[in-house]
Amino acid sequence: MKEGFRQAMAWLHTWTGLVFGWLLFAIFLTGTLAYFKDEINHWMQPEIPSRPLDAAASLTLAQTYLQQRAPDAPSWQITLPDARDPGISVSWQQAPARPGERGRFTEKILDAQTGAEVPVRKSFGGEFFYRFHFQLQMPYPWGRWLATSAAMVMFIALITGIITHKKIFKDFFTFRPRKGQRSWLDGHNAVGVLVLPFHLMITYSSLVIFMAMVMPASLLVSYGSDRSAFYDEVFPEAPTPERAGIPATLPAMAPLLARASEQLGGGNVARVTVINPGDANASVQVARASSDRITYEYGNDVTFNGVSGQILDATPAKPLPMAIAGSFYGLHIGHFAGPVLRWLYFICGLAGTAMIGTGLVIWLGKRQLKHAKTGVMPFELRLVEVLNIASMAGLIGAVAAFFWANRLLPLSLDGRANWEVNTFFIAWTLSLVHALLRPGRKAWVEQLTLAALLFTTVPLLNALTTAHHLGVTLAQKDWALAGFDLTCLAAGLLLAWAAWKMQRAAHTVRVEKTRRETTRPITLEQGTR
Amino acid sequence: MKAKLAALPMSYRLAVTSRVLAAVFGGYLVAALASVTLTLWLPLNRAEAVVTGMTVSFLVYLVAVLWCFACRTAWSAWVGLLVPSVILATVSGAARGLGLA
Amino acid sequence: MLLALLLCYVGFTALCLSMPRHHDELLGRKPSSRRVRNLKLAGWLLLCLSLWAAVAAKDWGFGLVDWFAVSMFSALLLVLLMPYRPKLALSLAALSLLAAPVAAWAWW
Numbered sequence: 075m076k077e078g079f080r081q082a083m084a085w086l087h088t089w090t091g092l093v094f095g096w097l098l099f100a101i102f103l104t105g106t107l108a109y110f111k112d113e114i115n116h117w118m119q120p121e122i123p124s125r126p127l128d129a130a131a132s133l134t135l136a137q138t139y140l141q142q143r144a145p146d147a148p149s150w151q152i153t154l155p156d157a158r159d160p161g162i163s164v165s166w167q168q169a170p171a172r173p174g175e176r177g178r179f180t181e182k183i184l185d186a187q188t189g190a191e192v193p194v195r196k197s198f199g200g201e202f203f204y205r206f207h208f209q210l211q212m213p214y215p216w217g218r219w220l221a222t223s224a225a226m227v228m229f230i231a232l233i234t235g236i237i238t239h240k241k242i243f244k245d246f247f248t249f250r251p252r253k254g255q256r257s258w259l260d261g262h263n264a265v266g267v268l269v270l271p272f273h274l275m276i277t278y279s280s281l282v283i284f285m286a287m288v289m290p291a292s293l294l295v296s297y298g299s300d301r302s303a304f305y306d307e308v309f310p311e312a313p314t315p316e317r318a319g320i321p322a323t324l325p326a327m328a329p330l331l332a333r334a335s336e337q338l339g340g341g342n343v344a345r346v347t348v349i350n351p352g353d354a355n356a357s358v359q360v361a362r363a364s365s366d367r368i369t370y371e372y373g374n375d376v377t378f379n380g381v382s383g384q385i386l387d388a389t390p391a392k393p394l395p396m397a398i399a400g401s402f403y404g405l406h407i408g409h410f411a412g413p414v415l416r417w418l419y420f421i422c423g424l425a426g427t428a429m430i431g432t433g434l435v436i437w438l439g440k441r442q443l444k445h446a447k448t449g450v451m452p453f454e455l456r457l458v459e460v461l462n463i464a465s466m467a468g469l470i471g472a473v474a475a476f477f478w479a480n481r482l483l484p485l486s487l488d489g490r491a492n493w494e495v496n497t498f499f500i501a502w503t504l505s506l507v508h509a510l511l512r513p514g515r516k517a518w519v520e521q522l523t524l525a526a527l528l529f530t531t532v533p534l535l536n537a538l539t540t541a542h543h544l545g546v547t548l549a550q551k552d553w554a555l556a557g558f559d560l561t562c563l564a565a566g567l568l569l570a571w572a573a574w575k576m577q578r579a580a581h582t583v584r585v586e587k588t589r590r591e592t593t594r595p596i597t598l599e600q601g602t603r
Numbered sequence: 604m605k606a607k608l609a610a611l612p613m614s615y616r617l618a619v620t621s622r623v624l625a626a627v628f629g630g631y632l633v634a635a636l637a638s639v640t641l642t643l644w645l646p647l648n649r650a651e652a653v654v655t656g657m658t659v660s661f662l663v664y665l666v667a668v669l670w671c672f673a674c675r676t677a678w679s680a681w682v683g684l685l686v687p688s689v690i691l692a693t694v695s696g697a698a699r700g701l702g703l704a
Numbered sequence: 705m706l707l708a709l710l711l712c713y714v715g716f717t718a719l720c721l722s723m724p725r726h727h728d729e730l731l732g733r734k735p736s737s738r739r740v741r742n743l744k745l746a747g748w749l750l751l752c753l754s755l756w757a758a759v760a761a762k763d764w765g766f767g768l769v770d771w772f773a774v775s776m777f778s779a780l781l782l783v784l785l786m787p788y789r790p791k792l793a794l795s796l797a798a799l800s801l802l803a804a805p806v807a808a809w810a811w812w
């Protein structure tokens with residue numbers, strides 16, 4: 075610490091990177107997958123058919139269904155299908171068992187063309203990755219606290235990385251493969267520096283998203299214990315009139331869509347909520363589609379009296395600080411992204427994941443060199459090695475196992491959705507055990523090979539277990555389903571290549587050990603002196 | 604980190620631990636106080652001021668953490684956090700006293 | 705977005721070539737100081753043009769996002785191509801330079 079600013083920052087970068095690297099790798103990987111959570115949902119619940127989009131028709135079908143199934147429910151919620159989410163989602167609150175309590179929510183998916191219920195297999199789908207990346211499968215609120223703390227450490231690691239990288243401009247375009255540790259560092263720097271705007275945005279925005287939870291001091295000072303007053307001011311919602319007790323049939327809501335769209339400046343509607351349907355004071359709240367603008371908007375945008383069609387209120391425009399915070403949120407989740415931009419988000423997310431992964435490999439690689447001669451690794455390094463393998467190769471394998479479970483678990487299995495998630499964690503745990511039992515190199519190769527196998531055969535698995543295989547989906551232009559199969563295939567091939575390279579590097583090390591240690595082969599990953 | 608873990612002197616380990624604690628907890632305190640100060644002094648309405656204070660606080664946290672590891676000794680880490688904390692607390696209190704809150 | 709991407713890629717290639725080490729790697733000789741200056745100028749100019757193209761297409765909010773996305777992608781592409789397929793990296797730049805006016809005209 076007395077050695078100078080840059081060295082101190084380098085020290086901080088190294089240790090924050092290591093201690094939180096494994097967790098951050100998991101957060102980044104699952105978060106990156108979450109950019110395609112709708113597509114993952116679609117693949118994992120292929121029973122929901124994709125139909126041409128017609129908001130008014132979908133709304134009418136939903137209304138008809140809800141009128142039949144839940145005419146007396148205190149509230150209905152209808153999520154209209156969009157380009158990435160093919161089904162109509164309807165949910166309603168059942169009358170509470172006791173007054174003052176909240177009733178149970180029931181959700182069903184409807185076919186966007188026929189309005190019939192779709193018998194869909196129970197699965198968390200892509201939502202699992204989405205929720206995991208900020209809740210970490212831990213009880214509320216601990217998971218979020220840990221994830222947000224990790225985000226703060228990530229922020230420190232990014233800034234200290236920038237400070238430490240002396241030749242950040244000189245080495246901007248530098249990447250020298252096939253040079254052992256040097257290449258890993260070049261790679262780490264490349265995916266770090268070239269994608270820096272994304273990394274800084276994603277990290278800072280994740281802090282802003284949970285800022286009211288982790289940094290509440292100013293909130294408490296200004297509002298005392300009345301937190302809800304704060305939220306009412308930040309996310310103003312039109313007050314909905316009380317139940318009148320006078321029954322009245324709800325007229326067709328479809329015409330309200332056009333009027334709402336007008337109010338929203340030509341925007342699209344994503345969600346319609348009906349409070350007290352069947353009552354004279356029924357209100358219809360119409361929420362804007364997130365794809366319309368960058369700022370993520372909560373709350374409802376236009377509220378109508380359901381029976382008369384009169385506009386009760388419209389959410390006002392956001393003041394600047396809220397718009398900025400909302401923009402951070404919106405940029406983070408990227409709901410507004412079209413297909414090309416969404417792929418770019420995905421690539422940037424993978425780059426971030428790779429940045430963390432290469433960092434962990436470098437951390438160990440540098441220190442392993444000192445013990446290469448003795449061939450015995452001290453406990454601390456062995457621990458890092460095991461955690462590296464399990465948290466990276468093991469996690470990737472667990473993702474594949476999750477998809478496999480979706481296709482192999484019986485459709486009628488009780489708690490099937492939870493069992494898919496259990497499979498994920500069981501696979502991840504097994505990878506840890508495997509990494510403990512096997513020597514480092516071999517563990518890497520074996521786990522990468524297994525993951526490669528599981529991913530490349532996903533399209534085959536899909537073809538054998540459902541009718542929605544590539545032959546069908548490509549012909550129907552169902553890009554989400556086809557894209558999923560093809561991306562898994564590509565991922566599998568990439569993993570196979572990685573496994574092969576690891577295997578080759580291991581060979582060269584073994585051969586090298588029998589010769590006298592004088593030459594400097596460049597194929598070596600380790601052992602370069 | 605050239606020395607093997609076992610060879611590190613206890614004084615070094617204590618110093619590092621001290622800096623880490625200062626950074627994590629002291630840094631949080633400074634960031635929180637900074638957010639409160641901003642919120643009370645910014646000429647915005649209540650909700651806007653709170654949102655601004657919270658959004659900016661993490662930058663303060665960053666600087667505090669970097670300070671804890673850049674400064675010369677572990678003691679200066681704590682002092683370097685204590686002084687701004689006292690100043691910020693005073694300034695916030697002044698806002699309250701002046702009726703700005 | 706396409707125009708912004710093409711211009712970004714050429715811009716980054718120009719900036720890359722303006723560095724003697726990379727110029728030597730890619731073109732086999734060191735650049736003169738005049739060439740360095742011109743390449744730097746051209747590179748920055750192209751990046752600015754690309755930003756203008758992105759914002760003009762979609763307004764400041766979405767435009768900026770698009771520009772950052774294509775610039776990060778094109779930089780990554782260039783840096784990953786260079787050591788493995790340097791000729792491809794350069795030909796892509798040449799192609800992009802030719803395609804850019806076409807893309808601009810098509811969009812107008």
